[in-house]
Amino acid sequence: MAEPLLQVKSLKKYFPITGGIFSKTIGEVKAVDDLTFTVYKGETLGIVGESGCGKSTTGRMLLRLIEPTEGSIIFENQEITSLSKRELRKIRRDMQMVFQDPFASLNPRHTVEKILEEPLIVHGIGSKQERKKRVQEMLEVVGLGSYHAKRYPHQFSGGQRQRIGIARALMTQPKLIIADEPVSALDVSIQAQVLNLLEDLQKEFGLTYIFIAHDLGVVRHISDRVGVMYLGRMVELADSDALYKSPKHPYTKALLSAVPIPDPEYKQERQLLAGDLPSPANPPKGCAFHTRCGACMEICKTERPKLKEVEAGHYVACHLYE
Secondary structure, eight states: OOEEEEEEEEEEEEEEEEEETTTTTEEEEEEEEEEEOOOOOOOOEEOOOTTTTSHHHHHHHTTTSSSOEEEEEEEEEEEEETTOOOHHHHHTTEEEEOOOOOHHHTTTSOOOHHHHHHHHHHTTTHOOOOHHHHHHHHHTTTTGGGGGGGSOGGGGGHHHHHHHHHHHTTTTTTEEEEEEEETTSSSSHHHHHHHHHHHHHHHHTTTTEEEESSSHHHHHOOEEEEEEEEEEEEEEEEEEHHHSSSSSSHHHHHHHHTSSSOOTTTOOOOOOOOOOOOTTSOOSSSTTTTOOOOOOOOHHHOOOOOOOEEEEEEEEEEGGGG
């Protein structure tokens, strides 16, 4: 078993809801509610779920772009939730992020060369000549030419901009890359190219990925293990093959039944979910999924299930398995 690179324990993020004349706090949105998982060196952990389940908030908290409400994030045996901004800067070299919208995350006033050089300047890496050389090398690694360095972001297509975003994340030679829906804004034909590029880079540089997405087909293609999130909580975590072959949680089964199978003869039974996604400001008591679950029992309405191992490496938070 590979050694853990990142350990997340009981991570929570509650956003206050304010109201009234004096903007008093009248409630809170439980965006992430008690999340625990481990990421091992060299693997890709996929995190999936509906919009609003807290997966992007989780990704940003791991880099402390958003401060957690409570919980612990341990990167390479170092607790990072209590670090000062100065101490955090050293660790940021080893943890980088690829954002969902490549156009919004690249400064439109800067050339590609300046965008890619910036992380090296911030971390004091290399002389001016070495930085220029590294920019050109990185552009070629991600499938662009060194002549692209003098252009601006608006002169590229969506797929090319995402390649620039990936190159920027790789500039400081990080150990962990958090990819927040990196292909959801791209055309389907370009998605495959970017996914294959990410896989090639992982082999070449020994990277570890946390890959956040809502497309289960994309996650299956790239992930070693997959975690399924619902309303700020992890409901299932397993090896990619095990999760897709025999999902345990009713929510995972419903998600997988909606994935189209490229076979016109194959008749797939859809598992339609009843009701709407509850509000994270007022989540249901007990199991968060009980309001939409076809297998709901009395215990589900009052007692919150814990994430337990039901098979080797397969964790589920569901009363059906107790």
